[in-house]
Amino acid sequence: xDATHFADRFTTTLRHLRGVDLHSASDVDLRTALxxxxxxxxxxxxQTTHGNPSTTPQRHVAxxxxxxxxxxxxxxxxxxxxxxxTAREALASLGLSLDDITSREVEPGxxxxxxxxxxxxxxxxxxxxxxxxxxxxxxxxxxxxxxxFQDGNQHEQPDTWLAHGSxxxxxHPERAVTVHLGGHVxxxxxxxxxxxxxxxxxxPCDYLVPGYKSHTVNLLRLWSARATDAFDLTIFNSxxxxxxxxARTYAETISHVLYPEDSTPQGRTLRLTQQYFFAAASLHDxxxxxxxxxxxxxxxxxxVTIQLNDTHPVIAIPELMRLLLDEHGLSWDDAWHIxxxxxxxxxxxxxxxxxxxxxxxxxxxxxxRHLEIIFAINHHFLDDLRRSGADExxxxxxxxxxxxxxxxxxxxxxxxxxxRTVNGVAELHSELLRTSVLAQFASYWPDRFTNVTxxxxxxxxxxxxxxxxxxxxxDTLNVGDRWLKDLDLLRGLxxxxxxxxxxxxxxxxxxxxxxxxxxxLANRDGIELNTNxxxxxxxxxxxxxxxxxxxxxxxxxxxxxxxxxxxxxxxxTPRTVFFGAKAAPGYRLAKETISLINAVATTLNADxxxxxxxxxxxxxxxxxxxxETAIPAADLSEQISLxxxxxxxxxxxxxxxxxxxxxxxxxxxxxxxxxxxxPDNFFLFGMTEPDVVQRQxxxxxxxxxxxxxxxxxxxxxxxxxGAFSPSEPGRYESLVSDxxxxxxxxxxxxxxxYARCQEAVDRHYANPDQWTRSAILxxxxxxxxxxxxxxxxxxxxxxxxxTK
Ligand code: KOT
Numbered sequence: 001x002d003a004t005h006f007a008d009r010f011t012t013t014l015r016h017l018r019g020v021d022l023h024s025a026s027d028v029d030l031r032t033a034l035x036x037x038x039x040x041x042x043x044x045x046x047q048t049t050h051g052n053p054s055t056t057p058q059r060h061v062a063x064x065x066x067x068x069x070x071x072x073x074x075x076x077x078x079x080x081x082x083x084x085x086t087a088r089e090a091l092a093s094l095g096l097s098l099d100d101i102t103s104r105e106v107e108p109g110x111x112x113x114x115x116x117x118x119x120x121x122x123x124x125x126x127x128x129x130x131x132x133x134x135x136x137x138x139x140x141x142x143x144x145x146x147x148x149f150q151d152g153n154q155h156e157q158p159d160t161w162l163a164h165g166s167x168x169x170x171x172h173p174e175r176a177v178t179v180h181l182g183g184h185v186x187x188x189x190x191x192x193x194x195x196x197x198x199x200x201x202x203x204p205c206d207y208l209v210p211g212y213k214s215h216t217v218n219l220l221r222l223w224s225a226r227a228t229d230a231f232d233l234t235i236f237n238s239x240x241x242x243x244x245x246x247a248r249t250y251a252e253t254i255s256h257v258l259y260p261e262d263s264t265p266q267g268r269t270l271r272l273t274q275q276y277f278f279a280a281a282s283l284h285d286x287x288x289x290x291x292x293x294x295x296x297x298x299x300x301x302x303x304v305t306i307q308l309n310d311t312h313p314v315i316a317i318p319e320l321m322r323l324l325l326d327e328h329g330l331s332w333d334d335a336w337h338i339x340x341x342x343x344x345x346x347x348x349x350x351x352x353x354x355x356x357x358x359x360x361x362x363x364x365x366x367x368x369r370h371l372e373i374i375f376a377i378n379h380h381f382l383d384d385l386r387r388s389g390a391d392e393x394x395x396x397x398x399x400x401x402x403x404x405x406x407x408x409x410x411x412x413x414x415x416x417x418x419x420r421t422v423n424g425v426a427e428l429h430s431e432l433l434r435t436s437v438l439a440q441f442a443s444y445w446p447d448r449f450t451n452v453t454x455x456x457x458x459x460x461x462x463x464x465x466x467x468x469x470x471x472x473x474x475d476t477l478n479v480g481d482r483w484l485k486d487l488d489l490l491r492g493l494x495x496x497x498x499x500x501x502x503x504x505x506x507x508x509x510x511x512x513x514x515x516x517x518x519x520x521l522a523n524r525d526g527i528e529l530n531t532n533x534x535x536x537x538x539x540x541x542x543x544x545x546x547x548x549x550x551x552x553x554x555x556x557x558x559x560x561x562x563x564x565x566x567x568x569x570x571x572x573t574p575r576t577v578f579f580g581a582k583a584a585p586g587y588r589l590a591k592e593t594i595s596l597i598n599a600v601a602t603t604l605n606a607d608x609x610x611x612x613x614x615x616x617x618x619x620x621x622x623x624x625x626x627x628e629t630a631i632p633a634a635d636l637s638e639q640i641s642l643x644x645x646x647x648x649x650x651x652x653x654x655x656x657x658x659x660x661x662x663x664x665x666x667x668x669x670x671x672x673x674x675x676x677x678x679p680d681n682f683f684l685f686g687m688t689e690p691d692v693v694q695r696q697x698x699x700x701x702x703x704x705x706x707x708x709x710x711x712x713x714x715x716x717x718x719x720x721x722g723a724f725s726p727s728e729p730g731r732y733e734s735l736v737s738d739x740x741x742x743x744x745x746x747x748x749x750x751x752x753x754y755a756r757c758q759e760a761v762d763r764h765y766a767n768p769d770q771w772t773r774s775a776i777l778x779x780x781x782x783x784x785x786x787x788x789x790x791x792x793x794x795x796x797x798x799x800x801x802x803t804k
Contacts, residue, residue: 001041001083006090010037022094028164030101031074034087035167038077042208045081046217059302059799061126061133062286064316065309066275067116067258068123068137068220069144070207071624072105073168075464076124080210106161107625109143110222112262113541114650115348117624118425119309121650121787124457127211127218128485129791136282136313138274139169139205139222140258147582147621152598154620156260156585169205171224176201177281178228181273185368192326194369200251201226202281212459212485223281225254261584262541263354267408269362272315276367279316287323297328301341301420301803307794308345308419311356311411317343317418318370318377326369336380341803345415345422346452348647350432351545357408360401374400374409381417385444398440416441416448421798425454426648426669432689450797453669454648455787458487461654466632468509469658469779476502487783494780503772510635510659510775517633520626525619530576530612534765537630537660538638539580539622542590545645548581549739550747551638552597554755555616556715559600560723562610572613573762578630580622592735599724599731627651632658635771636761639664640754642745644689646670653785659775661764663757665750669785676781681774683764685757686750695749702743705751712751716740 001009014025014033025033078084088098111117119135126133145156180196187193207220227248253270254277265271286304287297295303308314317339324335349355364371378400385395396403400413416422416438424430430451434442442449463470463484474481476496483489496502511531518529529535538551555577561567579597583590601616619626637655639646639662646668656662656673664670665686674682687695706713720736722729739748765771783789 001086003086003089003093006037006083006086007093009040010034010090011094013037013040022096027101027104030096031105032165032167034091034098034101035074035077038074038081038083038087039168039208041081041083042077042210042217045210045215046208058132059305061131061794061799062282062304062306063119063122063126063133063135063309064279064282064306064313065116065119065135065137066278066312067111067309068108068119068135068222069111069113069116069624070108070120070220071460071628072102072107073207074102074105076460077208077210079459079463080127080212080214082213106164107623108161108166109159109623110137110140110258112144112258112260114648115262115310118348118454118650118787121455121457121460122791123209123218123220124212124459125455125787125791127209127216128214128457128459129788129795130211130214130216131791131795132216133218134285135209135218135220136278136285137220137222138255138258138278139224140255141224142257144258144582144623145260145585149594149598149618149620152595152602154583154591154594168207170208171203171205173203173226176203176226177223177284178202179277179280181276181366183368185372192369192372194322194326198251199228200254200277201228202277204281204285221282221285223255223278225252225256225277227251260582261586263349263351263543264584264587265354265356266586267357267359267362269366272358272362272366275312276315276319276370279313280319282313283316283319283323297324297330297338298334300338304342305799306343307798308343308415310346310348311415314345314356314411314415314418315367315370317414318367318373321373321377322369325373332376332380336377337804340418341420343415343419344798345419347412347415347422347424347429347433347438350429350437350645350647355437356411357402358411359406359408361406363409371409374414377414377417388444394440398444412438413441420448420803421450421801422448423450423452423798424647425452426672427451427453428644428666428671428689429647429668432644452790452793452797453672453785454650454653455785455790456650456653456657457787458484458657460628461631462657465628466509466513466658468512469506469632472502472505472509473779483783485788487786487788490780490783492780493776497773497776497780503769503776506659506776507768507772510633513629513633517629520629521617521619524626527617527619529617530574530615533574533576533612533615534635535578535633536575536636536638537578537580537634537655538640539578539627539630540649540651542581542583542587542593544589545745546641547745547747547750548579548593548597549735550640550750550754551577551579552593552600553712553715553747553751554758555604555614556600556718557711557755558614559604559610560714560718561711562613569609569613573765574613576615576617578634579616579618580626580630582622589735589738592732596719596724596732596735603724627654631655631660634658634660635765635775636660637662637664639667639670640686640750641665641667642747642750643667643687643692645745653782656778656782657785659779661761661771661774661778663754663761672784673782676784677774677778678781681777683757683761685753687746692746695746700743700746700749702746702748703740705748706740709748709752711755712748 013036018029091098123135143159148155182197183195202223205222209218320339324330424433477492514531521527631654637660639652643665649668663683725731
């Protein structure tokens with residue numbers, strides 16, 4: 001398609017779809033018409049792909065995830081279809097700017113953080129690698145809340161991403177699937193029948209996922225809840241109109257809002273309803289397609305493999321059992337074989353509080369037949385376990401049912417028992433799963449466990465986010481943009497690490513990216529960014545284990561020392577410390593940390609003497625769109641979680657790929673990043689995971705650490721003195737007392753080593769050639785972290801494994 005043709009289609013779409021011409025078109029009209037013009041291209045590709053089924057039969061991959069953090073769609077679709085220049089030229093010929101139009105696109109924030117963003121990167125790689133796949137999830141009416149700051153405190157506003165419609169969505173109400181809920185179970189020992197009480201409709205809302213130059217377009221199918229007529233009827237018959245309308249509202253509440261907790265699930269009925277709602281609708285979809293193709297249910301595991309993105313969709317395991325047993329009349333053994341060979345489970349955490357359990361008094365009333373099936377699975381499993389010689393202690397600890405503090409289903413155990421493969425998301429994480437969280441399962445079924453280290457898509461996080469670096473890479477490597485599909489080719493940049501022209505160009509790109517970020521922050525937040533300072537970035541959910549507290553304590557020490565004349569300002573390497581973080585709305589300590597960071601920012605940034613040397617930028621509402629501007633501008637990437645707590649991290653990979661150096665602990669994928677980039681190009685500090693375990697065993701007393709570190713005490717005492725809250729000196733007492741007497745994630749224990757390491761950062765940065773060399777080597781050596789590599793690993797280690 002050439003620019004004239006594109007312009008023609010665009011104006012026609014504007015007229016036919018929006019009923020306006022160029023002169024009367026609003027921003028929304030232009031954005032919608034542009035999206036539809038590109039979408040039409042994708043649909044043509046999609047129909048070609050699906051009209052010509054591949055000759056080599058491949059298992060269809062079904063990715064089940066409660067979250068997809070997609071980011072904006074238009075620029076990515078243009079990139080994938082190689083229409084960016086055409087669209088730019090076409091719009092320019094109409095007096096319009098592609099960048100203006102796309103910069104106002106609203107991102108669907110249907111996820112909390114790492115887990116949801118990973119799902120989005122995987123969808124991109126599946127399509128790029130031409131693997132037939134469908135992503136299944138929930139179309140939340142409201143995604144992750146919009147964060148605002150009022151007096152430095154976080155406030156949550158509803159995310160109205162659908163306010164102006166969603167041009168990328170294709171909704172199919174006529175293909176609704178009915179999902180049942182509640183009721184009771186009838187029958188005798190041999191035949192059981194679920195008699196549900198309520199029914200809701202699941203409407204498929206499809207998003208096309210284009211592969212990068214791949215001729216494959218996959219589907220992301222998100223389910224939206226609607227009331228059925230039958231749903232109302234029972235209540236209408238009671239003659240209570242008001243109640244009937246309320247009941248309709250109840251049904252539609254199911255897909256109304258994303259739960260904003262990250263790694264701290266709340267056991268609410270509505271949350272379990274959401275999980276079952278999308279799991280059941282997705283399985284219905286998969287089975288219907290399988291049977292329509294004339295296949296037997298016994299061949300399901302050969303045709304489909306289902307990847308469970310953590311335990312949120314795990315209720316799909318008893319649901320498939322129910323369908324096979326109750327609806328299709330299979331024997332228990334056959335149904336179990338099929339089920340267990342179809343599912344795979346990815347675990348994304350190590351935190352005990354993140355392991356989902358569903359109390360029986362929530363699960364039973366909502367899904368009575370599923371609870372029976374879970375008990376039966378447990379019965380068979382524990383029998384086998386006993387036969388293998390396990391004692392009762394072991395049986396109890398491996399049971400799918402926990403007895404205390406309340407009887408509940410352990411979803412990670414159900415997932416492990418019901419899956420062919422279980423994987424962690426980084427080498428260290430998978431090792432810790434095997435040796436701690438799921439140790440007993442790993443010794444019982446050693447072959448079931450594997451690792452797939454996470455990755456990120458270089459299309460969004462290099463080509464789109466950092467176009468200047470992308471073209472420098474293309475110009476330097478002489479392979480066109482082939483490296484975007486084969487990221488190991490970045491290794492070739494090592495040959496240029498001593499080339500002065502390349503070094504200068506690389507440095508200029510980084511500087512330009514800072515200027516671009518400065519413009520964004522000025523417009524978006526009214527924040528002024530010093531583009532001549534080192535940009536030191538910590539962006540991720542606010543969580544104690546991630547230790548934003550460690551970062552801010554160190555900033556405070558530096559500030560206090562500067563104010564007290566303990567640091568000669570002439571020797572200081574100027575820094576801007578950039579934070580982006582949302583806290584779960586009910587997470588008190590996390591919200592207090594946000595307030596403290598904002599208070600410190602206000603003090604530092606208002607101090608004319610200090611600001612040129614040390615300042616803080618903390619824009620509200622960090623999201624994928626802001627990430628795409630912030631990450632390419634960063635010099636330093638803060639990955640400072642307590643060792644053994646961050647499963648992988650994926651921000652860490654995005655920064656390294658964009659030429660930031662990492663200061664980090666040996667946690668999650670940091671371990672692999674450091675091995676690849678080399679210890680000279682990575683700033684390591686802190687306890688190792690075994691150190692952490694030992695220190696906890698020995699008894700950890702943060703107050704003693706405070707007494708023994710003058711610099712740490714200076715930071716904490718400065719807070720307590722009211723330096724950042726003059727009208728209320730005790731404002732941060734709850735944070736201070738938690739650090740001194742609890743400090744669950746040992747920020748204080750790692751403080752001194754962190755401060756030492758930050759000095760090494762300053763020294764390295766003081767020599768620009770040395771720093772740029774390290775930055776280039778980070779880019780050159782982190783091609784491993786392409787999500788294409790992760791997906792290939794899933795193919796060989798998980799999806800293509802022969803069934804038993
Ligand atoms: C949320 C609820 C329950 C269990 C786990 C989670 C979870 C884990 N949410 N996000 N994660 C993150 O997933 C990323 C992708 O694997 C990891 O990189 C990161 O370390 C996890 O914290």
